[in-house]
Amino acid sequence: MNTEAERLKQARDEFVSQWGALGTQWGINRTMAQIHALLMTAPQPMTTDEVMENLEISRGNAHSNLKELVAWGLIRVVVKKGERREFFEAEKDVWSIFTIVARERKRREIEPALAILDKCATESEGIETPEGKAFHEQMRALQDFVGFASKMADRISAMKHGFALQLATKLLG
Amino acid sequence: MNTEAERLKQARDEFVSQWGALGTQWGINRTMAQIHALLMTAPQPMTTDEVMENLEISRGNAHSNLKELVAWGLIRVVVKKGERREFFEAEKDVWSIFTIVARERKRREIEPALAILDKCATESEGIETPEGKAFHEQMRALQDFVGFASKMADRISAMKHGFALQLATKLLG
DNA sequence: CACGGTTTTCAATAAATACTGAAAACTCGA
DNA sequence: TCGAGTTTTCAGTATTTATTGAAAACCGTG
Incomplete structure (x- = not known):
């Protein structure tokens, strides 16, 4: 017993x-x-x-x-x-836990990164030296990617569990 | 100058x-x-x-x-x-950077979590008290979700940049 | 408004983590 | 094999982060 x-x-x-x-x-x-x-x-x-x-x-x-x-x-x-x-x-529901953690991580990791990339991309705008152009390009590439990832995270977090699962299953299939 | x-x-x-x-x-x-x-x-x-x-x-x-x-x-x-x-x-390519970081995070964060959940789900298998059943269920729910996330991460990391982008764009559209 | 139960704060301390600098090990050309 | 140049190691130290514990603030009740 x-x-x-x-x-x-x-x-x-x-x-x-x-x-x-x-x-x-x-x-x-x-x-x-x-x-x-x-x-x-x-x-x-x-x-x-x-x-x-x-x-x-x-x-x-x-x-x-x-x-x-x-x-x-x-x-x-x-x-x-x-x-x-x-x-x-x-909170015991796994999808809720996931969205909470995702939101928090986005806030602490993605958003500050975006802010930095924005600033550095702007500051290096219009520099005509080859190094300057390369730097600016690199900042922009990172900015685009991180911005994109950020939007993705929002979209997925906003989904209902069932829908996300369905979508993901299609992806894995 | x-x-x-x-x-x-x-x-x-x-x-x-x-x-x-x-x-x-x-x-x-x-x-x-x-x-x-x-x-x-x-x-x-x-x-x-x-x-x-x-x-x-x-x-x-x-x-x-x-x-x-x-x-x-x-x-x-x-x-x-x-x-x-x-x-x-x-490495300067943003997609490569992303996949490298994703792989590393999976290794350090997801895989150990899965191992723990596996172990605890197994250890609590077959306990007949209501608390035991609830615990086991919770472990299994977490295990399923994390395992699923793990597979997703693999799939996405394995994609070529262009394909992932295309997919994501559809998702965001 | 005084009191017991409860929560909140925070200075002191402990624990974990990162960094230094110098010595040891390695490497390769002469 | 020697020695200058270079990489690697690691004990000691500094910095950052987490934890304690006790005092202060809070709160509802009589």
Whole structure:
């Protein structure tokens, strides 16, 4: 009877810890990834104290990473009547998770890149030396590509899951 | 006469420095991104010493990041006859750059994630409690999605630039 | 408005990561 | 095989990023 619960706990602990390690590869900190994994696999919304206890981290750490996850939109605050403390629950739908992460990455990685490329393309406009022309061309090529990728990301994120899947299946077929 | 060269230098310096700052967002270190930017906009292949001088960094730093960029495939070693030292030149084609970066990210971000999800899905197979079933389902949903994304990335990376562009244009139309 | 429970802040500290510089290893022509 | 030129390594140091823990602020209730 207990073995099933044990096996589950073990699998879940493994998921939380490994997902955390993976987080660092993704440029998000370990704790944030761990909390996300924990809440994604929580049967019920959890309190800050439960998160602290489960991951053995400080209150400050739990707090700031929970807030960050809320800011991303990956988890949300839940209020229970008769309860003063806040509970947190994760978005569990994979397509939603994907679009949230895609949007955030676009914001942090693509948009600043575009801004730089724009600026440098403009600044090098009209320079007549061969080096100047080559530089300008390179900036423009990058700008076009990144701008294009950005639009793609928007379009795909805006799709309903089913539609994106259908489209992708056609692509893979 | 000199102003054109000045303007170019300024624009290029800006690009190098900003691209470096951006690199940190992308999970690659500042120096590596700067060297990449420098070489992408270099009219000629450069030596380690030229890179060191231009970015004001140590030999060790220049060396290890050049090697890393070579390992990624973003730059390559060029030997000039009659020259003992190595020169480095960057891949400048944006589609090539994109596929290289995509492949690397897949290797570092997607594949380890898949491995974890596989493992946890398997470990939680057949647990009959409601929590166990929910956990298993969640793992499988994530696994399916990530596996799918992985295949997509492969397909797109394998395309020729023109074909991908055509496809994407249809998508955006 | 005082109080217990709760959240938020933040200075101090720890941990992870990047960089330096100098020594060692390598390479090739003479 | 020697030596000048070049690449590689790596211990020590600096920088950046994450975490702690305790104090302060907040909040609803009596």
